[in-house]
Amino acid sequence: xxxxxxxxxxxxxxxxxxxxxxxxxxxxxxxxxxxxxxxxxxxxxxxxxxxxxxxxxxxxxxxxxxxxxxxxxxxxxxxxxxxxxxxxxxxxxxxxxxxxxxxxxxxxxxxx
Amino acid sequence: xxxxxxxxxxxxxxxxxxxxxxxxxxxxxxxxxxxxxxxxxxxxxxxxxxxxxxxxxxxxxxxxxxxxxxxxxxxxxxxxxxxxxxxxxxxxxxxxxxxxxxxxxxxxxxxxx
Numbered sequence: 001x002x003x004x005x006x007x008x009x010x011x012x013x014x015x016x017x018x019x020x021x022x023x024x025x026x027x028x029x030x031x032x033x034x035x036x037x038x039x040x041x042x043x044x045x046x047x048x049x050x051x052x053x054x055x056x057x058x059x060x061x062x063x064x065x066x067x068x069x070x071x072x073x074x075x076x077x078x079x080x081x082x083x084x085x086x087x088x089x090x091x092x093x094x095x096x097x098x099x100x101x102x103x104x105x106x107x108x109x110x111x112x
Numbered sequence: 113x114x115x116x117x118x119x120x121x122x123x124x125x126x127x128x129x130x131x132x133x134x135x136x137x138x139x140x141x142x143x144x145x146x147x148x149x150x151x152x153x154x155x156x157x158x159x160x161x162x163x164x165x166x167x168x169x170x171x172x173x174x175x176x177x178x179x180x181x182x183x184x185x186x187x188x189x190x191x192x193x194x195x196x197x198x199x200x201x202x203x204x205x206x207x208x209x210x211x212x213x214x215x216x217x218x219x220x221x222x223x224x225x
Contacts (some may be wrong), residue, residue: 042216042217043155048211092210093170098162100141100214101155102147102158104153104154
């Protein structure tokens with residue numbers, strides 16, 4: 001069973017537009033992480049947001065966390081074709097924090 | 113700066129054969145993980161290790177065994193491969209656990225026929 005579930009499953013936008021994807025999870029968390037996976041490659045860590053943080057920025061990425069709703073969102077501003085990838089949220093397997101489990105991902109396609 | 117290296121990158125096995133996937137990291141990370149990725153299923157955790165000599169079960173451990181004899185290496189074994197184990201396998205490592213991002217390898221594509 002997967003802790004986080006991303007929505008939508010797929011998203012198609014034009015270059016320059018913003019892309020928003022959401023993640024919902026089931027149990028309490030210490031932190032939530034977002035990863036990107038380009039086709040045929042391994043995952044790359046994008047950003048980690050702790051449970052006591054509400055918003056975090058990294059370049060064109062903005063992540064929000066709402067622990068009361070058990071949800072997070074990833075916003076990519078001014079999307080580029082190079083942002084085409086799958087995006088995954090990840091939460092902890094257990095309270096010991098020893099491993100992450102991943103959602104099924106959102107596939108983002110940015111066309112020029 | 114190799115990071116996490118997985119070998120082999122591709123492999124075809126016949127049902128019932130055995131094999132070992134090797135994961136090596138050069139970042140002195142304590143924690144290491146094996147995941148499998150299937151279409152429409154995302155990544156699922158198979159086994160993980162929180163240090164040399166330790167292993168623990170993840171979400172889908174059946175049919176797999178692991179060993180962490182050296183801190184830098186994490187081996188995933190399939191004793192008797194089944195077609196249901198056809199997948200892309202990813203290894204990852206992290207400095208510690210929950211407050212650090214993971215570094216992933218590029219994957220091993222395994223087909224069991």
